[in-house]
Amino acid sequence: MDRNRPKSMLVTSEMMQKGKIPLLFTGGACNIQSLTGPIRNPGRDPLTAWLDAQGWSYYDPQIHPSTHGREYVWGIDGPEEKRARKLAQLRVYEITADTIAAVSVMEIMDDARVGRHSIVWFNGGQTFAPPGLGDLDQLVKNKALQQQIGEMAYQHLLAYLKAGRQIRHELPLMLAECPHIVFVNSFDELQKAITILIPKLIKTSVTL
Secondary structure (H helix, E strand, O other): OOOOOOOOOEOOHHHHHOOOOOOEEEEEOOOEEEOOEEEOOHHHHHHHHHHHHHOOOEEOOOOOHHHHOOOOOHHHHHHHHHHHHHHOOEEEEEEOOOOOOHHHHHHHHHHHHHOOOEEEEEOOOOOOOOOOOOOHHHHHOOHHHHHHHOHHHHHHHHHHHHHHHHHHHHHHHHOOOOOOEEEEOOHHHHHHHHHHHHHHHHHHHHHO
16 A cells, blocks of 8 residues: 555545535546447546545546446436535536537536536547547548448438537537636646635635
8 A cells, every 4th residue: 555645535426325525526528438348538537636635525427446446336326426516516527539528518507507616627628539530520531431331320420520529619608608617728727726716615615
């Protein structure tokens, strides 16, 4: 055991069932679909390591054996994920190029609707480029794939990439004037935003 390694501040679903409430909810991009099945998206690992070092607790809904010791269990993790997103002081949504982010965008819009404080972190996610397809410009030029899968399937893939790109374009425009949603484009910006917001949110919750 590494004694110099900060204590994990991860709040699991089982801990939430016993009454523990996380300070942050670290949502957004989850497992990436590969040829061998879903693999854990590593983008949030630096964030959780930094939160451990700060001593700030968090709920990470990207449940995986490498971080939680088990796979996602819908009957346990589904309800607790919703509670964590609702009860945490601050929500962080990681948007990457690998996943379409449709559910995350709905969660962000819901937070904006009810006034929950959230950070949208574009971790290379301004572009939507799922593994095996690339971005829209690359797919448009992929005539070999078009011929291989047929015109209808190819047009559906184009629509899929267009939807992912449009989501990323429209979200900041729709929420430009929302005081509760902050957009950041780098890990440094994310750290600064969390460092500024957390003390304010803790102070507000204590005085309520």
